[in-house]
Amino acid sequence: MSPKKMPRLHLFEIEDFPWYPAVIREGQTDFLxxxxQTFDVFRAVIPHLREAQQKSDRHHLVDFCSGGGGSMLLIRKHLKQDSKTPFRATLSDLYPNIKAFEYVQKASNGDIDFKTTPVDAANPPADTPQGFWTIFNGFHHFRPAQAQQILATAVERKTPIGIFEPIDKSLFQIIINTIVLLVLMLVLTPFVRPFKWSRLLFTYLVPVIPLCTIWDGFVSVLRLYTPKDLRQMVSAIPETEAYEWKIGKARHMFGTVIYLIGYSKPAKLPM
Structure with missing residues (x-):
């Protein structure tokens, strides 16, 4: 089924509920x-992100909806390969996975730090660093009005923003997010670090983590915003013409990344 025939349905994702046990939510975010990291899914958008950082001259990545923080480790690996600019990033989440954030901070040799308190991307604190705002694999969690408000807030604060979703809106993606993901969870969970006995317990003996992950993965596809949806959002934002918007799909060996990148247009020099 193509994106044109698949409407956006904002069904519930279990990990969004505040009552959801942290040990299960963290089991999901750790696995994701x-x-x-294993499949390096965001490498296809690195050229777009690097170009936007250079044109906006903003190199501190301020990440919302960070989950387990693994996306930023990948971004760091690629951006540090051929850049003379020191890499810096800050993770945040409405339900911060502190142990995972500490693991990422250590793995990055301190290049990546994090917020310990909850941060809502739909209502970022006034003291949120301008930097370059990013959301990896999290924009679909927001209803259309909230999603558009996130973009509008970035424009209002003259902050560059990048949205990256490592899935496509298709029947094939639903199959990947259910059958294939379940098999991978059952095979690969013992290799996830940092090691937790609770992750094994709730994967194999009481399989709550796989079942909830499969449901949330299925719903993620239905919630996904297509490039057409994203273009409609930005067209309705006040002062959107002051921003350079790049919206599209980047393909890689394992699938597709839908992306939106926006940053202020350079000021025109007087004639």
């Missing part, structure tokens, strides 16, 4: 971090 591991998958992001």
């Amino acid at each position: 971090r591991f998958m992001m």
Whole structure:
């Protein structure tokens, strides 16, 4: 089924509920971090992100909806390969996975730090660093009005923003997010770090983590915003013409990344 025929349905994702046990939510986000690192899913958008950083001259990545933080480790690896600018990033989440954030901070040799208190991307604190705002694999969690408000807030604060979703809106993606993901969870969970006995317990003996991850993965596809949806959002934002918007899909060996990148247009020199 193509994106034109698949409407956006904002069904519930279990990990969004505040009552959801932290040990299960962290089991999900830890596994997704591991998958992001293993398959390097965001490498296809690195050229777009690097170009936007250079044109906006903003190099501190301020990440919302960070989950287990694994996406930023990948971004760091690629951006540090051929850049003379020191890498710096800050992770945040509405339900911060502190142990995972500490693991990422250590793995990055301190290049990546984090917020310990909850941060809502739909209502970022006034003291949130301008930097370069990013959301990896999290924009679909927001309803259309909230999603558009996130973009509008970035424009209002003259802050560059990048949205990256490592999935496509298709029947094939639903199959990947259910059958294939389940098999990978059952095979790869013992290799996820940092090691937790609770992760094994709730994967194999009481399989709550796989079942909830499969449901949330299925719903993620239905919630996904297509490039057409994203273009409609930015067209309705006040002062959107002051921003350079790049929206599209970047393909890699394992699938597609839908992306939106926006940053202020350079000021025109007087004639």
